[in-house]
Amino acid sequence: MIKYSIKDLEKFSGIKAHTIRIWEQRYQLLTPKRTETNIRYYDEDQLKYLLNVTLLLEHGFRISQICAMTGAEFNAHLKEVAGKGLNSKEDNMLNAAVNELVLAMLELDEQRFEKIMSSSLLQRSFEEVLIKVIYPFLKRIGVMWRIGEVSTAQEHFIYQLIRQKIIVAIDSLIVRSKSSEKYLLFLPKSEFSDLLILLFTYILKNRGKQCIYLGADIPFKDLQQVAQITKPDVLFTFVKAPASKLDTQAYIYELSEKFGDKQILISGNPYFMEELEYPKNVLLILEANDLIEMLTD
Template sequence: MVKYSIKDLEKFSGIKAHTIRIWEQRYQLLTPKRTETNIRYYDESQLKYLLNVTLLVENGFRISHICSMSDEEFNKNLKEVAEKGLQTKEDNHLSVAVNELVLAMLELDEQRFEKIISGSLLQRSFEETITKIIYPFLKRIGVMWRVGEVSTAQEHFIYQLIRQKVIVAIDGLIDRKKTGEKYLLFLPKSEFSDLLILLFTYLLKNRGRQCIYLGADIPFRDLKQVTEITKPDVLLTFVKAPASKIDTQAYVYELSEKFEEKKILISGNPYFMDELDFPKNVRLISEVEDLIEMLTE
């Protein structure tokens, strides 16, 4: 069983730890459990409950009212909030949407996933859904996965649902005359999680850029061969696997040296990417907004 600290609850729900403690003391919102050494912790059901409470709070319910609800009333209000399309201010709406996606992942609930994505697409473009909901959600679960709070099955479940949406969106783009730079998108050898590269492909194609998408696990030798054939202007890659800082730095240098005439964009492990040395033809893409800003320069 995964054990969550109060800081974990703060991180995943957006509710300050101090506020959670006040809610516990004043309204008995949650009752923390204790380890054999008397350390407080919370289980997955309590995290899910807090995320649902957050959903109601963001929709105007007072915490005192929420804590006095019966289970039946709580679930009824939760359902009504979901069905009315999350009538909140924009920032709160986005935060709620991300929390809803977390719940959909934890509960392996495809219907819940479809509802939140469909609700977003009624209000904003697919690109805005990517930048304001999907990408922040992926950043959150990246943290959750690294500390063992999301199983591989849960991660794969939600990744595949998002991946399907992105592929359909790419296929649905109107074919326009592509006169911009040509991008070659790929993952290095032993990298298999291509979701972020697919998101980048959509953003690029939506702006009329030419894209050659190679996918995952591309050996360096094959990359050189494809580059010679297709002659791209820009190489774009993503390093996520738990490679060391030294190995990643070596890969950056190798890319820069072997493709010195090309512009190279690279994204990856947030824990040390910004500490690397980037040669003049290599640019770090730390956030999806970095790519969008670059495309508008």
């Protein structure tokens, strides 16, 4: 059984730990369990309940109302809110969408995933959904993954659903002139999670850039060979879970040296990547908006 601390609940729900404790004392919102050594923790059902509470809060319900509801009333209001789609204020709406995606992942619920994507796409372009909903959701998964609160099956389930959407969207884009800037996108050797690099591929192609997408687990020699043939202007890679800072730093230096005449973009875990050094021709991309700003300069 997965165990969550109150700080975990704060990270996943966006509700401060202090507020959760007040709600526990005043409304008996949650009842934390205790380990054999008397350490408080929460289970997955309590996390799901809290995420659903945030959805109702974001749609105008007061916490006193929510806590007074029977289980049947709570579920009925939840279904009503879901049926209305995303029609609250901008920030609340986006946060609600991210929370819905978290629930879809935890419950392995494809129908819920499709519903939130359809609702989001009714109000935004695909790129806006990627940047304002999917990207923040992936960052939240990153937090959950780092502390071991997402199973491999849950992560793979939601990643594949999102991946399919992005690939279809990339395929639907009109091929632009070959005179535009050319990007070579890839994952280094032993890197296999290509979801974010696919997201960046869509952003680039949507702005008329030529993109050559190699995929995951690309040996350095193969990368050099492809670069000689395709002659890209920019190389773009992503490091999700580096084995060590030394190995990643060495890889950055090697990229910079072997492709000295190229612009190199690299993205990855900001808590790790910000501590590294970057040569002049290497630029760290921490957020999707960093890439967009670079393209509009």
